[in-house]
Amino acid sequence: MPEARGPLPARGALPWLLGWTALLLAGGFVIVRMDIAERREAFQADARIAHRLLSQRMVQHDAIVETLVLLGPSSAADPQGAERRLGAIYPQLLAVHRRRPDGAWPDEALREAEARSRASRHAEVAAFDAAQGRYALVLAGEPDSVALRIDLQRTVPWDTWPLPRAGPVQVALQHGAQRVLLQPGEPVASRPVGLTGGFSFTKALASPGQPFELQLQRATGPAQWPWRGLAAWAALSGLALAVLATRRAQRRERDRAQALLRLEQTARLGTLGELAGGIAHELNQPLAAVLANTQAARRLLDDQPPELATARDAMAQAAAQARRAADVLARLRRLVEAPDAARPQTPVLLQAVVRNAAALLAPEARRRGITLVIEGDAPAVLGDAVAVEQIVHNLAANAMQALEAVPASERRLVLGVRRDGARGLLSVRDSGPGIPPDALPLIFEPFYTTKPGGLGLGLSLCESLARAMHGTLAVRPAPPRGAEFELALPLAAAPADTASTQDKT
Numbered sequence: 001m002p003e004a005r006g007p008l009p010a011r012g013a014l015p016w017l018l019g020w021t022a023l024l025l026a027g028g029f030v031i032v033r034m035d036i037a038e039r040r041e042a043f044q045a046d047a048r049i050a051h052r053l054l055s056q057r058m059v060q061h062d063a064i065v066e067t068l069v070l071l072g073p074s075s076a077a078d079p080q081g082a083e084r085r086l087g088a089i090y091p092q093l094l095a096v097h098r099r100r101p102d103g104a105w106p107d108e109a110l111r112e113a114e115a116r117s118r119a120s121r122h123a124e125v126a127a128f129d130a131a132q133g134r135y136a137l138v139l140a141g142e143p144d145s146v147a148l149r150i151d152l153q154r155t156v157p158w159d160t161w162p163l164p165r166a167g168p169v170q171v172a173l174q175h176g177a178q179r180v181l182l183q184p185g186e187p188v189a190s191r192p193v194g195l196t197g198g199f200s201f202t203k204a205l206a207s208p209g210q211p212f213e214l215q216l217q218r219a220t221g222p223a224q225w226p227w228r229g230l231a232a233w234a235a236l237s238g239l240a241l242a243v244l245a246t247r248r249a250q251r252r253e254r255d256r257a258q259a260l261l262r263l264e265q266t267a268r269l270g271t272l273g274e275l276a277g278g279i280a281h282e283l284n285q286p287l288a289a290v291l292a293n294t295q296a297a298r299r300l301l302d303d304q305p306p307e308l309a310t311a312r313d314a315m316a317q318a319a320a321q322a323r324r325a326a327d328v329l330a331r332l333r334r335l336v337e338a339p340d341a342a343r344p345q346t347p348v349l350l351q352a353v354v355r356n357a358a359a360l361l362a363p364e365a366r367r368r369g370i371t372l373v374i375e376g377d378a379p380a381v382l383g384d385a386v387a388v389e390q391i392v393h394n395l396a397a398n399a400m401q402a403l404e405a406v407p408a409s410e411r412r413l414v415l416g417v418r419r420d421g422a423r424g425l426l427s428v429r430d431s432g433p434g435i436p437p438d439a440l441p442l443i444f445e446p447f448y449t450t451k452p453g454g455l456g457l458g459l460s461l462c463e464s465l466a467r468a469m470h471g472t473l474a475v476r477p478a479p480p481r482g483a484e485f486e487l488a489l490p491l492a493a494a495p496a497d498t499a500s501t502q503d504k505t
């Protein structure tokens with residue numbers, strides 16, 4: 001027979017943990033998504049501002065170089081003065097070159113750019129130096145042509161710039177195949193990690209002569225996730241689930257206590273109530289008749305002369321009523337010994353009964369320091385589930401009381417189930433003081449008790465219930481110390497070769 005041995009199953013924690021994990025994942029996903037959407041919006045807004053600011057600067061360069069070409073021949077008084085002052089107003093302008101009709105450019109690139117400018121009729125970029133972030137802007141004019149040397153870093157208006165200079169956004173200007181980094185930002189992974197591949201913004205600056213493409217990039221990934229928000233969510237959802245779990249545990253505990261109370265009340269009412277009510281009702285009438293007859297007999301005997309014949313009749317009546325009272329008592333006793341013989345018999349799984357009982361008793365056992373163990377396995381028996389529960393409960397309650405007499409470390413209560421031929425056995429074994437050998441034959445007698453205030457009806461009721469289900473209830477010592485009560489009930493589907501055994505019970 002397979003035997004499962006072990007402490008009571010610890011129910012509950014795992015489903016809550018799984019639920020919490022699911023909540024964490026779902027909530028976390030939403031929080032990260034919302035945060036990313038918010039940051040993308042802010043990034044796009046900043047990028048548009050940056051684009052406008054740099055475009056304005058480029059347009060400014062175009063305007064300056066055009067003005068210088070126009071002013072060229074008329075600034076005769078101090079032709080170089082205005083150009084020198086430009087550097088103070090526009091720090092990005094490193095130098096201004098002016099080629100007179102008879103002059104030459106300091107380098108070839110400027111000359112080529114002038115030729116291009118003449119053809120395109122707008123300023124042209126020359127000598128783009130990505131390493132230094134510099135270029136020249138050349139506009140061909142008559143009679144003079146003008147070139148500006150421009151520093152890109154200084155072109156950025158840092159005082160009104162929307163992005164912190166040492167912030168996470170990388171800003172660059174692309175010109176053809178060359179790229180100038182305006183601010184480094186955080187390194188952007190080439191392979192995107194996390195929920196998005198980061199944000200990016202690319203747009204050409206609004207100047208036909210300076211075809212730069214503004215590029216902004218920002219990394220997103222676990223490092224950028226809103227960890228504080230996620231931690232708050234974890235704490236909040238965990239707390240909410242903990243409160244829920246506690247409430248449910250409390251409700252279960254309350255239900256369990258109520259079930260226990262009901263069981264106890266049923267047991268007490270079932271025995272005491274029925275018995276007391278029955279006795280009162282059945283004995284009232286014969287006792288009243290005994291009293292009336294004896295009083296009448298006394299009066300008849302007091303008469304002068306005494307009415308002996310009638311008095312004798314009255315005494316005979318009294319005796320008959322007293323006999324009836326004795327019959328009533330005998331009948332009541334039979335009732336106690338075989339209650340509810342007609343209750344329907346259905347298949348009952350002893351393990352299920354034992355598990356239920358253990359679950360009900362577990363808190364009380366814990367309080368009393370009792371190790372509660374369930375073990376074994378058996379096919380279904382034929383019986384009345386309520387009656388079996390009642391028996392287990394009574395036996396276990398007795399065992400827990402008996403265990404009070406031994407030190408807490410030695411308190412052990414085993415609820416066992418096994419099969420024995422055509423019978424299913426349910427045993428309740430304790431490591432208490434046991435039952436003295438001379439008390440063993442008396443233990444199932446009604447009103448036998450060793451407890452102050454005990455009724456001595458629990459075991460006799462259990463035995464009656466067992467018999468009503470065609471079963472037996474036995475007791476034996478449980479070495480090294482303690483008592484073992486064993487309920488035997490016929491199996492629901494008895495094997496053919498043991499059918500006669502079942503009939504016998």
Ligand code: ADP
Pocket residue numbers: 398399402430432433434435443448449450451453454455456457458459460483
């Ligand atoms: P009550 O519990 O009211 O005394 P019971 O019929 O349930 O009535 O029990 C009768 C007596 O049997 C108890 O008073 C006790 O002396 C003895 N008894 C019952 N169960 C045990 C047990 N597990 N260990 C020792 N004695 C027991």
